[in-house]
Amino acid sequence: MCLFIFCTTTAQKILPLDTLKLKEAKDMLADDYGNLYIYKNKDFSFTKYDSLGKQIGRLMLTVPFKIQSVQNPLNVPLFSENAQEMKFIDQNMNEIQRIDFKQKFGFIRMAYxxxxxxxxxxxxSTKRLIQYNFRNDTTINSYPFDISFEDLTDLLVYETKVYILTQKHIRIYTLKFEKIFEAPIENGKRFRRENDTILVIAxxxxxxxxxxxxxxxxFEDQNAQIVDKNILSYFEINGNKLYLYSLENVKKASPQKQAEPQLEIPQQSTEQPVEMPQEKKEEIPGNSSDNTIEQLIEETSEIQAAGVEKLIN
Incomplete structure (x- = not known):
């Protein structure tokens, strides 16, 4: 059974951002200092606010850009497939570096x-995954990677594993292009890595x-327009209002079985145990067995026998 966490009852507070600022938001991100970033696809604006709703800076872009992550607010990477370039901006939303891919590579569909x-x-264009050192402009490695790029939404590489996200699936490969995991995802947008933990933001x-x-x-709220998280809280835009949820409150509100798998895994890695479903059935409480019934009958008989013996004495 899929277990969902409905968070409307655990909301701590509504953050003071004007509903007009949130109405046309295409995406929203929160850094680990509580600052909020609103991206609007209508005018390609990328605006940063503090936790009180005060604007810190704004970047006006000429083409669509994808914000990779704001976990390090001192160096925020943005990739544009249209412009074939990567930008890095600082904490004041000023551009600090730009990397142009057009002169050196074919057509870059995604950059991480x-x-x-x-x-x-x-x-x-070459169906390859390229490891590129942009500081000294050198290609470190290049791996064949013949996958469909049509509905690609994000890319992440961590510990020799390549994480591919589309609007409908997450797929994990080795650098040798061996698929080790695949699962359906509804409206997948981007990855977030917290140490060894890989999260998918939908x-x-x-x-x-x-x-x-x-x-x-x-974390889930079917009525939310946009969701995100930082190291302390979950965030959501719902009804053009911005809500903040404490991680601790969400954990307390969630059932203990929260760690059960949400989605069926079509393909498993060879490292995963084959008999996993059988082990889970054994861990689920509440299934009566013949041994349990026999034990109850035996205990009841012993109590009755003891009572009879006291009456005789």
Whole structure:
């Protein structure tokens, strides 16, 4: 059974952002300091607010850009498929670096900045995954990667695994293009990595990838327009209002069986146990067995016999 966490009863507070600022938001992100970032596709604006709703900075873009992550507000990467470039902006929304892919590569469909020195590029023209050091302009590695790029929404590379997100699926490959995991995702938007934890942000839900279990929903509100999280809270835009939820309150409101898999896993890695479903059935309480019934009958008989014996004495 899929277990969903409905968070409307655990909302801590409504953040003071004007509804007009949220009405046309295409995406919303929160950094680990509580600052909020609103991206509007209508005018390609990217605006940063503090937790009180005060505007800190705004970047007006000329073409659509995808914001990779705001976890490090000092260096926020933005990728544009249209412009074939990656921008880095600072905490005041000023551009600090721009990388042009047109002169060196074919057609880059997706880019992932791993750190402040290198990034991973999916080149659609050559069907290759490229590890590129943009500090010294050198290609470190190149791997054949012949996948469909049509509905690709995000890319993440971590510990020799390549995470591919589309609007309908998450797929995980090795660098040798071996698929080790696949699961359906509804309206997948981007990845978020917290140390070893890989999260998938969708339109109105957040799911966590657990290698032994698959995808597990950790936050969901079907009525939400946009959701996101930082290290302390979950955020959602609902009815053009911005709500904040404490991680602790959401955990308390969720059932203990929250860690059960949300989605069926079509393909499993060879590292995962084959008899996993059988083990889960054994862990689920409440299934009466013949041994349990016999034990209850035996205990009842012993109590009755003791009572009879006292009456005789």
């Amino acid at each position: 900045a791993e750190d402040l020195q290198q990034m991973w590029l999916l080149d659609d 339109n109105n839900s957040i799911a966590r990838y657990i290698p032994e279990k698959g995808m597990v929903t950790v």
